[in-house]
Amino acid sequence: xxxxxxxxxxxxxxxxxxxxxxxxxxxxxxxxxxxxxxxxxxxxxxxxxxxxxxxxxxxxxxxxxxxxxxxxxxxxxxxxxxxxxxxxxxxxxxxxxxxxxxxxxxxxxxxxxxxxxxxxxxxxxxxxxxxxxxxxxxxxxxxxxxxxxxxxxxxxxxxxxxxxxxxxxxxxxxxxxxxxxxxxxxxxxxxxxxxxxxxxxxxxxxxxxxxxxxxxxxxxxxxxxxxxxxxxxxxxxxxxxxxxxxxxxxxxxxxxxxxxxxxxxxxxxxxxxxxxxxxxxxxxxxxxxxxxxxxxxxxxxxxxxxxxxxxxxxxxxxxxxxxxxxxxxxxxxxxxxxxxxxxxxxxxxxxxxxxxxxxxxxx
Ligand code: F6P
Numbered sequence: 001x002x003x004x005x006x007x008x009x010x011x012x013x014x015x016x017x018x019x020x021x022x023x024x025x026x027x028x029x030x031x032x033x034x035x036x037x038x039x040x041x042x043x044x045x046x047x048x049x050x051x052x053x054x055x056x057x058x059x060x061x062x063x064x065x066x067x068x069x070x071x072x073x074x075x076x077x078x079x080x081x082x083x084x085x086x087x088x089x090x091x092x093x094x095x096x097x098x099x100x101x102x103x104x105x106x107x108x109x110x111x112x113x114x115x116x117x118x119x120x121x122x123x124x125x126x127x128x129x130x131x132x133x134x135x136x137x138x139x140x141x142x143x144x145x146x147x148x149x150x151x152x153x154x155x156x157x158x159x160x161x162x163x164x165x166x167x168x169x170x171x172x173x174x175x176x177x178x179x180x181x182x183x184x185x186x187x188x189x190x191x192x193x194x195x196x197x198x199x200x201x202x203x204x205x206x207x208x209x210x211x212x213x214x215x216x217x218x219x220x221x222x223x224x225x226x227x228x229x230x231x232x233x234x235x236x237x238x239x240x241x242x243x244x245x246x247x248x249x250x251x252x253x254x255x256x257x258x259x260x261x262x263x264x265x266x267x268x269x270x271x272x273x274x275x276x277x278x279x280x281x282x283x284x285x286x287x288x289x290x291x292x293x294x295x296x297x298x299x300x301x302x303x304x305x306x307x308x309x310x311x312x313x314x315x316x317x318x319x320x321x322x323x324x325x326x327x328x329x330x331x332x333x334x335x336x337x338x339x340x341x342x343x344x345x346x347x348x349x350x351x352x353x354x355x356x357x358x359x360x361x362x363x
Contacts, residue, residue: 001031001032001033002031002032002033002106002107003032003033003034003035003103003104003105003106004027004032004033004034004035004105004106004107004108004109004309005034005035005036005037005044005049005100005103005105005107005108005109006020006023006024006034006035006036006037006052006068006108006109006111007037007040007041007043007044007068007108007109007110007111007112008020008040008066008068008070008110008111008112008116008135009040009041009070009071009072009074009076009110009111009112009115009116009119010040010070010072010112010113010115010116010135010136011070011072011113011136011137011286012064012065012066012070012286012287013135013136013137013147013148013149013152013153013286013294014064014137014148014149014152014153014286014287014288014289014290014291014294015061015148015149015152015290015294015295015297015298016065016066016070016111016135016148016149016298017057017060017061017062017063017064017065017066017067018060018061018062018148018290018294018295018298018299018302019111019133019135019148019298019299019301019302019305020036020052020057020060020066020067020068020111020302021057021058021060021061021302022061022298022299022301022302022303023109023133023302023303023305023306024052024053024054024056024057025054025057026302026303026306027306027309028053028054030306030310032306032309033051034051034052034053035049035050035051035052035103035105036049036050036051036052036056036067036068037049037068038050038068038069039068039069039070039071039074040068040070040071040074040076040112040116041071041074041075041076041096041119042071042074042075042076043068044096044099044100045075045076045092045095045096045099047099047103049103050068061295061298061299062289062290062295063289064287064288064289064290065287072115073115073252075088075092076088076092076096076116076119077115077119077252078115078116078118078119078121078122079114079115079118079252080252081252081253082183082242082253083114083183083252083337085118087122088119088122088123093122093123093126096123096128097126097127097128100128106129107129107130107131107309107314108120108128108129108130108131109130109131109133109305109309110130110131110132110133111132111133111135112132112133112134112135112136113134113135113136113138113140113141113147114136114140114141114333114334114337115252117132117134117141117317117330117333117334118334120132120330121315121330121331121334124314124315124330129314129315130314130315131305131308131309131313131314131316131317131318131327132316132317132318132330132333133301133302133305133317133318134147134301134317134318134319134333135147135148135149136149136150137149137150137152137153137180137181137187137285137286138150138180138181138182138184138186138187139181139184139186139187139338140181140182140183140184140186140337140338140339141333141337141338142332142333142335142336142337142338143319143321143328143332143333143338144319144320144321144333144338145320145321145322145323146297146320147297148290148294148295148297148298148301149286149290149294150186150187150190150294151291151293151294151297152288152289152290152291152293152294153180153187153191153285153286154187154190154191154194155291156281156284156285156288157177157179157187157188157191157195157230157281157285158191158194158195160177160195160279160281160284161177161191161192161195161196161197161228161230162195164177164228164279165195165196165228168226168227168228169226171226171275172225172226172275173226173274173275173276173277174216174226174227174229174274174275174276174277175226175227175228175229175276175277175278175279176229176231176259176260176262176263176276176277176278176279177197177228177229177230177231177259177278177279177281178231178232178233178256178257178258178259178278178279178280178281178282179191179230179231179232179233179281179285180232180233180281180282180285180286181202181203181232181233181234182233182234182255183203183234183337183339184202184203184204184232184234184337184338184339184340185200185201185202185203185204185205185232185234185235185339185340186340187232187285188200188201188202188230188231188232188235189202189232189340189344189346189347189350190346191230192230192350192355193346193349193350193353193355195228195230196228197228197229197230197355198219198224198227198228198229198355198356199212199215199227199228199229199230199355199356199357199358200229200230200231200232200350200355200356200357201229201230201231201232201235201258201262201357201358202232202234202235202340202357203232203234203235203236203242203339204339204340204341205340205357205358205359206235206236206237206238206240206358207235207236207237207238207357207358207359208237208238208358208359208360209237209262209265209266209269210269211358211359211360211361212229212262212266212356212358212361213266213269213270213273214361214362214363215356215361216229216266216273216274217270217273218361218363220273220274229262231258231259231262233255233256233258234255234258235258235358236258242255242258243255243256243257243258243261244256244257245257256280256282257280259278259279259280260278260280262278263276263277263278297320300320300325301318301320304318304325305318308327311327313327315329315330315331316328316329316330317329317330317333319333
């Protein structure tokens with residue numbers, strides 16, 4: 001019976017419990033035994049873990065968060081600044097290897113996004129056997145069609161937009177609704193399209209303040225006294241930097257606050273023209289019950305991780321590519337982020353519908 005360590009890392013997402021449960025349920029039938037490490041790699045470094053049997057994962061798939069808890073940017077953080085790779089100190093890798101050997105853990109299943117998987121690759125390079133499982137609400141992992149958590153996060157933003165629409169309309173206000181997503185605009189784009197935003201600002205398409213003001217003024221002139229602008233947290237104006245919280249010392253920049261910056265800047269440029277409010281949806285997008293799509297996706301990924309383990313596809317990640325389950329080298333996945341491009345059907349659809357993306361506007 002092989003002993004397998006389950007490690008989840010990075011920010012939590014909906015359906016993490018569903019993926020853990022499906023790994024355990026499938027794995028025990030194929031003669032694997034599982035240890036779940038608490039708070040990601042921190043649990044391996046500190047020898048904090050729990051045995052995971054079917055009885056431990058019963059009835060958890062519909063619950064948000066993760067029963068293993070998680071750490072974002074812990075000692076194994078492999079990204080810093082604007083996403084540059086950081087080398088994990090050798091003594092930590094040695095400690096992880098020593099503890100794994102002591103516990104008799106032969107291989108790991110690592111559930112994570114870009115940061116966690118970048119760290120995992122450094123362990124693979126040093127002989128640790130592991131299989132990756134993609135997870136992030138940001139949907140920014142290259143190669144994979146979709147990661148679980150994304151669909152629920154979009155649902156949450158859409159619900160918020162539906163609610164903001166009615167209050168914006170009642171007060172004739174301009175609302176800037178800020179979403180998560182780091183350097184990718186997927187959540188903002190999908191939620192903005194589904195939630196009938198008037199404008200969407202995403203990191204991939206830098207905006208110009210003068211054009212944005214022209215657009216909002218034009219809406220007023222044509223009798224649309226309210227506007228909803230969805231703003232991805234990684235959006236930025238041309239030639240300007242990301243808005244981060246510099247007072248925090250997180251290894252990687254902590255994005256957030258661009259919606260407030262935009263509001264302040266517009267007020268300075270055009271005093272009193274618009275009554276504005278900003279709403280930062282923040283971690284509501286990551287919390288709570290996963291929707292059906294994310295539960296199914298997590299179950300597909302969890303069971304496929306056991307197939308990959310049987311096939312000894314170490315150093316690979318299970319990936320849904322064009323609707324088919326494959327395994328792809330983790331190095332290929334973490335070498336770049338999946339960003340919104342002009343070819344994306346949602347972006348093209350939004351443009352055809354007249355949603356504004358911060359480009360030139362002179363009407
Ligand atoms: O990567 C997922 C994500 O939720 C991002 O969208 C967001 O920028 C970040 O994590 C926030 O992380 P933290 O857990 O450090 O607040």
